[in-house]
Amino acid sequence: MNFASRPLFSLHGLDFRYPDQTEALQNIEATVHSGDCVALVGQNGSGKTTLAKHFNGLLHPTSGSILYKGQSLSGKYLQQARLEIGFLFQDPDDQLFGHTVLEDAAFGPRNQGLTRAEAESAARQTLEIVRLEHLAYKSPHNLSFGQKKRAALAGLLAMQPQVLILDEPTANLDSFQEAVFLKLLHDFSGTLICISHNLIFLYECCSRALALEHGRLRHDVSFSNLVTDRRRMRAYGLDFSFRFQPEAPRPERDLAATGNHSGALSSGPFPKPQSCLIELTDYSFHYADGSQAIRKVNLKMEEGERLALIGENGAGKSTLLSVLLGLKRGSGEYRFDNRAVTARNSRKLWRQVGIVFQDSADQLFSASVREEIAFGLRRLGLSRQLRDERMERVLDQVGLQGFEERVPVHLSGGERKRLALACVLAMQPRLLILDEPTAGLDPEGEEQILAILRDLRGSLILATHDLFFVRELTERTLVMHQGGILKDLSSRDFLQDKGLGSLNGLAYSYRLQAGEAIQALQQAHEHALPHLHLHDHQHWHGDVQHSHPHLHEHIHGFIHSHHQDQEEHGHPPRRVQEHVHRKHELEDHVHGHGPEEQK
Amino acid sequence: MPDAVSSSLPLWQILLLIVFLLLALAAASQALRCLFRGQSSEEDRDWSVPPLEASKGRSFFHSWDVRCKIIALVGFSFLVVSLDHLSLAFGALTVSMVALIAARIPFSRALMRLTAVAAFVALLLVIMPVTVPVHPGDRLVVLTEKQWLVFNLRGLDLALTIGAKAMAVALLMEPLLGTAPLPITLHGLSRLGVPKLFGQMVLLSHRYLYVFQEEAGRMATGMRVRGFQRSSGLSNLRVFGSFLGMLFIRSFERTERVFSAMQARGYHGAFPEPETKTLSCIDVLLAVLWLLAGTCLVLADRLMQ
Numbered sequence: 012m013n014f015a016s017r018p019l020f021s022l023h024g025l026d027f028r029y030p031d032q033t034e035a036l037q038n039i040e041a042t043v044h045s046g047d048c049v050a051l052v053g054q055n056g057s058g059k060t061t062l063a064k065h066f067n068g069l070l071h072p073t074s075g076s077i078l079y080k081g082q083s084l085s086g087k088y089l090q091q092a093r094l095e096i097g098f099l100f101q102d103p104d105d106q107l108f109g110h111t112v113l114e115d116a117a118f119g120p121r122n123q124g125l126t127r128a129e130a131e132s133a134a135r136q137t138l139e140i141v142r143l144e145h146l147a148y149k150s151p152h153n154l155s156f157g158q159k160k161r162a163a164l165a166g167l168l169a170m171q172p173q174v175l176i177l178d179e180p181t182a183n184l185d186s187f188q189e190a191v192f193l194k195l196l197h198d199f200s201g202t203l204i205c206i207s208h209n210l211i212f213l214y215e216c217c218s219r220a221l222a223l224e225h226g227r228l229r230h231d232v233s234f235s236n237l238v239t240d241r242r243r244m245r246a247y248g249l250d251f252s253f254r255f256q257p258e259a260p261r262p263e264r265d266l267a268a269t270g271n272h273s274g275a276l277s278s279g280p281f282p283k284p285q286s287c288l289i290e291l292t293d294y295s296f297h298y299a300d301g302s303q304a305i306r307k308v309n310l311k312m313e314e315g316e317r318l319a320l321i322g323e324n325g326a327g328k329s330t331l332l333s334v335l336l337g338l339k340r341g342s343g344e345y346r347f348d349n350r351a352v353t354a355r356n357s358r359k360l361w362r363q364v365g366i367v368f369q370d371s372a373d374q375l376f377s378a379s380v381r382e383e384i385a386f387g388l389r390r391l392g393l394s395r396q397l398r399d400e401r402m403e404r405v406l407d408q409v410g411l412q413g414f415e416e417r418v419p420v421h422l423s424g425g426e427r428k429r430l431a432l433a434c435v436l437a438m439q440p441r442l443l444i445l446d447e448p449t450a451g452l453d454p455e456g457e458e459q460i461l462a463i464l465r466d467l468r469g470s471l472i473l474a475t476h477d478l479f480f481v482r483e484l485t486e487r488t489l490v491m492h493q494g495g496i497l498k499d500l501s502s503r504d505f506l507q508d509k510g511l512g513s514l515n516g517l518a519y520s521y522r523l524q525a526g527e528a529i530q531a532l533q534q535a536h537e538h539a540l541p542h543l544h545l546h547d548h549q550h551w552h553g554d555v556q557h558s559h560p561h562l563h564e565h566i567h568g569f570i571h572s573h574h575q576d577q578e579e580h581g582h583p584p585r586r587v588q589e590h591v592h593r594k595h596e597l598e599d600h601v602h603g604h605g606p607e608e609q610k
Numbered sequence: 611m612p613d614a615v616s617s618s619l620p621l622w623q624i625l626l627l628i629v630f631l632l633l634a635l636a637a638a639s640q641a642l643r644c645l646f647r648g649q650s651s652e653e654d655r656d657w658s659v660p661p662l663e664a665s666k667g668r669s670f671f672h673s674w675d676v677r678c679k680i681i682a683l684v685g686f687s688f689l690v691v692s693l694d695h696l697s698l699a700f701g702a703l704t705v706s707m708v709a710l711i712a713a714r715i716p717f718s719r720a721l722m723r724l725t726a727v728a729a730f731v732a733l734l735l736v737i738m739p740v741t742v743p744v745h746p747g748d749r750l751v752v753l754t755e756k757q758w759l760v761f762n763l764r765g766l767d768l769a770l771t772i773g774a775k776a777m778a779v780a781l782l783m784e785p786l787l788g789t790a791p792l793p794i795t796l797h798g799l800s801r802l803g804v805p806k807l808f809g810q811m812v813l814l815s816h817r818y819l820y821v822f823q824e825e826a827g828r829m830a831t832g833m834r835v836r837g838f839q840r841s842s843g844l845s846n847l848r849v850f851g852s853f854l855g856m857l858f859i860r861s862f863e864r865t866e867r868v869f870s871a872m873q874a875r876g877y878h879g880a881f882p883e884p885e886t887k888t889l890s891c892i893d894v895l896l897a898v899l900w901l902l903a904g905t906c907l908v909l910a911d912r913l914m915q
Contacts, residue, residue: 064870069870069873069874090876093875093876094875094876097875098871098874100867100871102867104818104821105864105870106868106871108817108868108871108872110791110813110816114793114884118875118877118881118882119876121882122878123876127882150817152817152820152821166875167875333831336835338831338834338835361835361836361837364835365835368828368832370828372860373828373831373832374829374835374836375832375856376832376852376853376855376856377852378852386833386836386849387836387837390836390838391837420856420859435836438836
């Protein structure tokens with residue numbers, strides 16, 4: 012048979028319903044050819060993972076069909092096909108069921124019919140590729156998260172698959188591990204189908220995009236076309252251009268203006284620094300197995316300060332956060348609000364310090380949103396009236412009004428994250444800790460979280476790998492490495508220091524480069540089509556002549572120049588919402604634009 | 611008639627003695643745990659070398675055929691459990707300790723295992739002497755003037771016998787389970803006729819126990835940071851129920867995902883079999899000797915009656 016002319020996968024009218032009759036996929040028509048690098052994109056809950064599971068027969072269509080090399084994926088053919096199609100699950104613990112890393116990596120090759128020696132040899136080779144050969148006989152549960160991800164990929168690569176399907180391969184990985192993953196995928200010569208909200212990563216490894224919305228395939232375009240078309244991206248909740256915007260001006264801290272003397276988190280102006288909120292002196296912590304998680308950490312944080320905690324996976328960030336929450340006690344001195352934290356009073360720190368975990372599922376366990384928010388408020392001993400008031404306020408704050416009776420476990424990823432945040436905000440802690448607030452969120456969810464966090468005033472610690480959030484939300488950055496604080500500097504200085512990444516093994520450069528490339532594509536695209544533009548030039552409203560930035564639609568097939576001394580204009584894309592004079596278009600006015608008017 | 615020995619110890623002193631004894635045992639157990647907690651020989655291991663190769667020539671237990679090892683040590687354990695006399699129970703304990711030394715198991719690991727049964731043994735030592743029924747010929751120590759608290763030496767003898775047997779069996783588990791990787795031991799079991807599915811279930815349970823433990827730990831932390839404190843109130847029971855329910859849902863979803871991941875890599879009912887060595891005459895001979903030693907202990911025990 013000649014497979015070269017035939018698509019590798021053909022999907023015809025594919026529908027899928029879950030047993031509870033939830034319609035997950037509708038009328039999917041697509042083909043994937045050998046060697047394609049396809050990105051499956053869409054919002055949380057759009058059906059990406061459900062579709063991906065059809066590619067290796069983990070789910071079967073309710074109606075319609077999926078053909079692999081011209082044959083339906085069922086029976087013995089399915090068994091055979093699965094040995095050619097590798098599927099990387101989002102959580103590596105789902106995939107690493109072997110007793111040792113080597114045993115796990117050899118599992119697939121053994122099922123392909125290789126002898127033990129051959130399978131182990133194949134497994135060893137791939138472990139070498141993912142740089143885990145020195146841990147071949149270690150149990151998977153003793154690996155770090157990044158190592159687990161790479162071990163799971165090794166298990167697939169050992170099968171020498173023709174197709175690799177990856178579900179959120181970079182979720183929760185630091186930038187170094189992400190770059191390692193990218194290198195591995197660049198070296199893969201087969202067909203790649205990748206699901207991710209990390210569009211910069213997808214831009215680097217995929218050439219084609221299948222955009223899903225509510226279970227329907229809306230677009231099948233080249234990836235560069237998708238990222239350049241912001242209007243389309245926004246429609247699918249994928250527009251991540253907010254990350255390219257220039258830094259927004261920060262409100263000044265001013266406690267007197269708010270009258271907020273308690274230091275509790277709230278919306279409004281920043282409280283003025285008044286006292287030292289946190290002070291750690293020579294603080295160290297050892298785990299039970301003797302390994303040192305944090306070593307001789309010295310840290311001072313003022314009330315109202317917003318601080319970022321950066322570091323590779325395993326640098327000690329989470330342990331430090333546990334110490335600050337009073338969950339772990341090591342050696343050294345910890346003072347909160349100028350009082351020493353002892354074994355006794357550390358149990359009451361929860362009243363002052365709130366945390367939103369990386370995985371919101373870890374802190375949502377109640378039967379309804381109302382119960383979930385009320386949980387902490389009850390522990391604070393608040394009256395029912397006060398509880399209801401606070402609940403109403405935080406639900407409004409995070410955009411979950413009307414969700415009171417919904418079951419948390421049935422909410423989407425973005426909604427759950429906002430609910431977790433609401434639960435903590437309702438308790439009005441003096442210090443809010445956010446552990447990877449964007450983990451697993453689609454760009455729209457990220458933007459929503461960012462908008463909420465931008466409005467918060469109060470002390471904040473943000474542990475993240477996301478430099479954009481560091482820039483937007485914090486003033487000071489601590490770089491952690493091997494349990495210690497390597498650098499303590501302003502976030503502005505941190506972000507401008509290009510060489511800093513190499514200090515703690517992090518590699519941010521590829522993200523920055525890819526971001527710049529996408530931004531350039533978007534600008535070129537916008538200037539070739541009718542587009543909204545922000546201009547600042549003289550214009551008239553009747554007899555009144557004035558100047559202010561305003562938007563209007565235009566098209567030009569030439570390189571636009573705003574200033575005499577610049578041949579090209581280089582402002583980042585702006586939004587319609589940035590129009591400072593909203594009714595401008597409706598008013599009777601005359602204006603023109605062009606380089607000559609700028610003179 | 612039982613032999614009675616009177617003592618004029620007042621009740622408060624006896625209670626104090628018991629409390630002191632229990633506290634001393636608890637402190638000793640805790641001290642041992644703390645002492646050996648940081649000593650992890652596993653961390654120093656070279657993980658690029660297979661466990662069997664890493665332990666090659668370490669002891670005959672490491673190279674012993676796993677089927678013979680299971681039959682010999684499990685059989686010996688059953689024989690030890692049937693012993694009635696203290697002296698022979700201590701004899702069995704000695705054999706276990708010799709096996710432990712021969713298997714070159716780290717002393718700290720053996721002690722950690724012993725501390726796990728120490729509480730059970732301590733409870734027996736405290737309760738049995740004062741609760742066993744008095745038989746003719748029993749030696750009794752009357753601790754109070756009004757003779758309501760009687761310390762029966764036969765009870766102490768029984769408690770010590772049970773304790774010694776429990777410790778002998780617990781110690782034998784180290785040479786049995788600690789000298790071969792778990793998949794090989796389970797494969798040995800399946801070759802002895804235990805259903806393969808049982809081995810797969812144990813293996814997966816062993817792997818995912820840690821994952822579920824971590825998940826439960828993170829959820830418990832999530833509750834603690836919002837003010838949850840353990841108590842027996844009705845509202846807490848409700849919260850605890852929600853916690854267990856959510857843990858169950860998450861575990862159930864995880865098992866579905868794990869099964870999907872197994873299917874995606876070609877699983878259709880059986881795990882690939884691990885490497886096994888061929889059975890030799892020495893393996894069989896060693897197993898027979900072990901069982902003979904156990905049988906001798908039982909025979910001696912019966913003859914002493």
